[in-house]
Amino acid sequence: MDKQELRELVSEARTVIHDSALFIKSNVNKVTSEQVIEKGVNSLVSYVDQQSESILIAGLSKILPDAGFITEEEMVEQSQKKYTWIIDPLDGTTNFLHAAPYFSVSVALHDGDKVIAGIVHEVTHDEVFFASTGNGAFLNKKSISVTNRPAFYDVLIGTGFPYKTEHLSDGHFDALRNVLNKTRGIRRFGSAALDLCYVACGRFGAFYEKALNSYDIAAGALIVLEAGGMISDFRGGNDWLFEGEILATAPQFRKEMLDILEVF
Secondary structure (H helix, E strand, C coil), rough: CCCHHHHHHHHHHHHHHHHHHHHHCCCCCCHHHHHHEEEEECCCEEEHHHHHHHHHHHHHHHHCCEEEEEEEECCCCCCCCCCCEEEEEEEEEEHHHHHCCCCCCEEEEECCCCCCEEEEEEEEEEECCCCCCCCEEECCCECCCCCCCCCHHEEEEEEEECCCCCCCCCCHHHHHHHHHHHHHHHEECHHHHHHHHHHHHHCCEEEEEEECCHHHHHHHHHHHHHEEEEEEECCCCCCCCCCEEEEEECHHHHHHHHHHHCCC
């Protein structure tokens, strides 16, 4: 796809994602404990996640009828094709179920080689972050870029922790200590997709997390890249999308963050 085709595709996809976000918003404080399924410790799902995913699948299938899907709730056959939608229908489910206003819909398009389009819709305040290859990154209609603050001590850093406590390691706590000692502070909000977007628009200087899935990070990572940021695994390599760990930074903080993440 060329740049114009990608812009048109993102515009169409944003409409579909908006419908999903409206459905989620209309169900805040309506899900009962009996309607929640515990997939694992601290990993929850409800009919809202599933219906949101169904809305996305139906709408996105009309945009690219032959595309495959990688989705969190697996409401459709999982397959990778020439083009593949990578979907998290409700990133931050635990926040949503507690009415904590930090959750999103995340949708990316992968072309078999790389992510070429990404949309993250923050539900509570209708902040829509989006990007496509070569077209820049945006928050609603405004162009965004990573922070230009020069000093590492003057930025906030975002992170997350694994749902499964057995995946916690000394490295998590060592990195946390180092970040707290060297920056303005750390934030753990519970939606990796939004955390990445906060790097893209300059609210965070960097974000890092392990034990993630492709649907958690695909859209947000492209938005960071198109906003002038850098994406890698914890060693500075490119194996981040399907390998479970990601570092997103403004360029000026890449070295500091890679040094911190050597503890893993």
